[in-house]
Amino acid sequence: MTQKVAIIGAGLIGRSWSALFARAGYEVQVWDADPGVLERFPTDIEALCDTLVTEKLLDDKPGTLARIRTCPTLEEAVADVAFVQENGPEKIEVKTEIFARLDAATPVDAVIASSTSAIVASRFTEALTHRGRCLVGHPVNPPHLVPVVELCPAPWTDPAAMETAEAIYSAIGQVPVKMTRERDGFVLNRLQGALLGEALRLIGEGTVSVEGLDATIKHGLGLRWTLIGPIETIDLNAPGGITDYAARYGGFYARLAAEPAGPEVFSVEQAEKIAASWPQDRSPEKIRERQDRRDTRLAALRRHLAAEQS
Secondary structure, eight states, X not given: OOOEEEEEOOSHHHHHHHHHHHHTTOEEEEEOSSHHHHHHHHXXXXXXXXXXXXXXXXXXXXXXXXXXXXXXXXXXXXXXXXXXXXXXXXXHHHHHHHHHHHHHHSOTTOEEEEOOSSOOTHHHHTTXXXXXXXXXXXXXXXXXXXXEEEEEEOTTOOHHHHHHHHHHHHHXXXXXXXXXXXXXXXXXXXXXXXXXXXXXXXXXXXXXXXXXXXXXXXXXXXXXHHHSOHHHHHHHSSTTHHHHHHHHHHHHHHHXXXXXXXXXXXXXXXXXXXXXXXXXXOSHHHHHHHHHHHXXXXXXXXXXXXXXXX
16 A cells, blocks of 8 residues: 655645655645645645656656645644654744644654754654654755755654654655754754854955855865765875874864854844845845756756766
8 A cells, every 4th residue: 555644834845845755656645734825735836846857857747746635634634644744834832733733643653754954853742642753854955856854863752763764765765864862953054054154254254255155165165075075075185084184184173163153153234244245136036046046956966966876
């Protein structure tokens, strides 16, 4: 029998998860607290599937769409499912309420994962009767183009739930990364935060322009890290590997770590100064154009990486 999954929250991330699960053969049941979002969902998911077809990331659009249906209530959406992907607002009180409803209505053997970007699961699952099946499954936006999903357990998450989630995400073509404990921001956002802090400091002090900073990542670190991560990079960048790299460059990085960018680089005032130095057309049309350009590049990169690995 085909397994069913529930997508709770039908916005940008929910649509992406819906397409990924349905493309992989799962029956997908979708619900959103906003009736308007749910009403627009069929049109939105078809548009997303059209994009995936264009980018050669989806072969069977009719079959994929046929496996997705919307539900008028959360309870109907989670009936008989094996897995739930929650994509509600990034507010603890909202997630606490949604997870209480999910815990009560979802089959007790179903795993429940949250797409939260920054809130660890212990903050909204502690009081649940079946809290052991709950965890974070944090995707990178957009999930249909960027395959990493971070699996972060609460202190009480059952290891079997983590294994089930890992297997399911792998089956739909994602790359699950299992964490062993809770850390705010998980792995990706902590790494991104460290890089972003230094980037904002360098721009703010006038060392480099926004364009120059972005070019350094796009045409430098970004190209390198597309194929090899930072640990493999340093292992290959010194004849004796990681230990040799630390001996050669550890002093510099130690001095850098001793003087980290301060919290002020993330202030609204600092952002306003940077925005003023980097004139971008912020009209909805231009933002959409830039997002489309980003997604096209990501799709092409994903196809390239798939070819390299085959």
